Amino acid sequence: MEKNIKNKSVLIVGTGLGGLTTALRLAKRGYRVEMIEKNEQAGGRLNQLKKDGFTFDSGPSFFSMSYEFKEFATDCGIEIPFKFVELDPLYTVNFSGSNKTFYLYKDLDKLAAQFAQEEPDFKAKMTRYLKKSGALYNDTVDKVIKTNFDNVIAYVISLAQVNPVHIPQLFQTFWQHVQKYFDSKEAQQIVSLIAFFLGRTPFDTSAIYALLSHIEFVNDGYYNVEGGMYKIVEGLVSELHKADVKMSYNVEIVDVESKGNKVTAVIDSTGKTWTADAILINADAAVFRGRVLKREKYSEPKLLKMNWTMGYLTFYIGIKRKLPMVNHHNYYLGTNFADYSHRLEKDPDTLEKPYYYVNVLSKHNANCAPEGCETLFFVCPVPNMIYKPDWSDRDKIVDSILDDFGKRIGVDIMPEIVSRTIYTPAEWEKRFNLFKGSGLGLSHNLGQIGAFRPANIDEKFKNLFYVGASTVPGAGLPMAVISSKLATERITNYLK
Numbered sequence: 001m002e003k004n005i006k007n008k009s010v011l012i013v014g015t016g017l018g019g020l021t022t023a024l025r026l027a028k029r030g031y032r033v034e035m036i037e038k039n040e041q042a043g044g045r046l047n048q049l050k051k052d053g054f055t056f057d058s059g060p061s062f063f064s065m066s067y068e069f070k071e072f073a074t075d076c077g078i079e080i081p082f083k084f085v086e087l088d089p090l091y092t093v094n095f096s097g098s099n100k101t102f103y104l105y106k107d108l109d110k111l112a113a114q115f116a117q118e119e120p121d122f123k124a125k126m127t128r129y130l131k132k133s134g135a136l137y138n139d140t141v142d143k144v145i146k147t148n149f150d151n152v153i154a155y156v157i158s159l160a161q162v163n164p165v166h167i168p169q170l171f172q173t174f175w176q177h178v179q180k181y182f183d184s185k186e187a188q189q190i191v192s193l194i195a196f197f198l199g200r201t202p203f204d205t206s207a208i209y210a211l212l213s214h215i216e217f218v219n220d221g222y223y224n225v226e227g228g229m230y231k232i233v234e235g236l237v238s239e240l241h242k243a244d245v246k247m248s249y250n251v252e253i254v255d256v257e258s259k260g261n262k263v264t265a266v267i268d269s270t271g272k273t274w275t276a277d278a279i280l281i282n283a284d285a286a287v288f289r290g291r292v293l294k295r296e297k298y299s300e301p302k303l304l305k306m307n308w309t310m311g312y313l314t315f316y317i318g319i320k321r322k323l324p325m326v327n328h329h330n331y332y333l334g335t336n337f338a339d340y341s342h343r344l345e346k347d348p349d350t351l352e353k354p355y356y357y358v359n360v361l362s363k364h365n366a367n368c369a370p371e372g373c374e375t376l377f378f379v380c381p382v383p384n385m386i387y388k389p390d391w392s393d394r395d396k397i398v399d400s401i402l403d404d405f406g407k408r409i410g411v412d413i414m415p416e417i418v419s420r421t422i423y424t425p426a427e428w429e430k431r432f433n434l435f436k437g438s439g440l441g442l443s444h445n446l447g448q449i450g451a452f453r454p455a456n457i458d459e460k461f462k463n464l465f466y467v468g469a470s471t472v473p474g475a476g477l478p479m480a481v482i483s484s485k486l487a488t489e490r491i492t493n494y495l496k
């Protein structure tokens with residue numbers, strides 16, 4: 001049996017977190033694993049930018065569900081190859097025109113004290129809200145999120161086992177749900193901010209995702225990685241090297257060769273063919289099917305009709321001074337949270353934003369900035385390129401946010417800037433083959449999750465599999481780790 005497995009090979013296309021974690025799970029089971037990546041370094045969206053003496057995390061800034069990384073490490077028989085620190089407060093929130101900063105503590109008494117003026121009954125209301133969020137999480141996580149479904153019927157049977165008490169949430173938006181629990185604008189907006197983390201707004205995200213609030217405040221919170229998020233990738237790559245996984249960079253797969261119901265090789269942009277017994281695609285599962293496999297169901301017009309998450313405007317600013325008044329993770333809300341969210345796709349060129357996020361990596365990682373300097377990473381949700389194809393106004397938008405940020409913290413940072421890099425959805429699309437620069441891939445509406453999401457097993461080729469944000473279960477770092485578990489199950493079943 002052991003010898004048999006060692007003869008079997010798996011080729012992984014893409015080195016995002018989904019690809020890396022599946023590679024190690026398979027290598028540790030004895031398969032011969034090889035990885036190829038279109039870019040010059042591993043990590044996919046979980047990446048890093050080093051410039052002008054500054055080190056920036058370029059995508060994710062924190063993660064939840066740390067127990068998924070623990071399960072992964074146990075499965076691979078290793079220690080988690082990076083150090084992580086729990087965040088408390090989780091982050092801060094500031095409203096436009098207000099000097100007040102809300103600290104989002106996990107402790108409900110400390111949290112309620114933040115809302116003493118705006119929402120006097122906060123603790124009781126939040127307790128009720130979190131009880132419902134916890135029930136949503138506990139009743140769905142194993143049955144819906146962590147399970148491979150072979151077909152829609154199996155999925156529907158599993159859904160039918162979910163407690164029917166949650167049915168009303170199927171017909172409500174996140175915003176409607178939150179409004180039932182809280183009265184103040186501050187509490188409603190802060191609690192529903194998490195819907196943006198799924199790549200859409202609280203106004204078009206299902207109330208079912210209130211389960212995320214349970215993950216955020218109760219179940220596990222958020223974690224920072226010591227030295228920056230890219231340490232996750234460096235740790236995994238080091239483990240993969242120890243496990244003899246070969247990695248090739250600057251290789252983009254553009255075509256496949258097949259015979260009957262098997263892919264016999266994938267072909268890169270130079271015409272070179274790459275073969276293996278099983279092939280795992282970590283590139284976007286819908287885009288790959290459409291653009292590389294040329295599947296009619298994922299043709300360009302069909303991809304356009306699917307529901308994609310928003311784009312991100314991210315910018316990486318190095319400044320030659322310290323900002324002691326700014327915390328590590330900060331959200332700055334606009335004046336027009338609801339209004340902008342509704343107009344997102346109709347009025348894409350507005351300078352107004354529902355919020356922007358600022359990460360000061362150098363706050364706890366001194367070696368990420370030169371002495372006396374600060375590393376600032378801004379993330380702003382924006383229309384993807386379906387709605388805003390032209391980003392020639394990028395500098396104007398960035399300047400307007402930097403100006404707003406300076407006013408809020410009382411320091412004009414413009415003259416302090418020594419390093420400035422901007423990624424619009426156009427850069428995100430080009431770099432990682434993200435459809436129209438959609439930051440998180442396919443959105444998580446009810447018609448695009450579970451058995452309705454592009455499957456992790458190919459419709460036609462039985463040796464072709466998928467892992468990552470646009471297949472099951474969905475976007476985010478812990479979901480990529482769960483996705484690797486589901487893909488590993490598929491591949492090992494096929495190769496046994």
Ligand SMILES: Cc1cc2nc3c(=O)[nH]c(=O)nc-3n(C[C@H](O)[C@H](O)[C@H](O)COP(=O)(O)OP(=O)(O)OC[C@H]3O[C@@H](n4cnc5c(N)ncnc54)[C@H](O)[C@@H]3O)c2cc1C
Pocket residue numbers: 013014015016017018019036037038039042043044045046058059060061062063064251252253254282283284312314379431432433439440467468469470474475476477478480
């Ligand atoms: C700005 C931003 C902020 C985020 N913040 C957070 C956060 O704070 N916390 C969190 O949990 N999540 C966050 N996310 C989401 C998280 O980054 C993603 O869900 C996750 O990293 C996706 O991993 P993946 O394995 O699915 O794919 P990817 O990271 O997209 O990796 C796929 C890889 O495949 C490669 N590839 C694509 N096509 C080909 C091809 N044809 N040939 C060869 N290689 C190819 C790509 O270059 C890429 O390296 C954020 C995302 C963004 C964009």
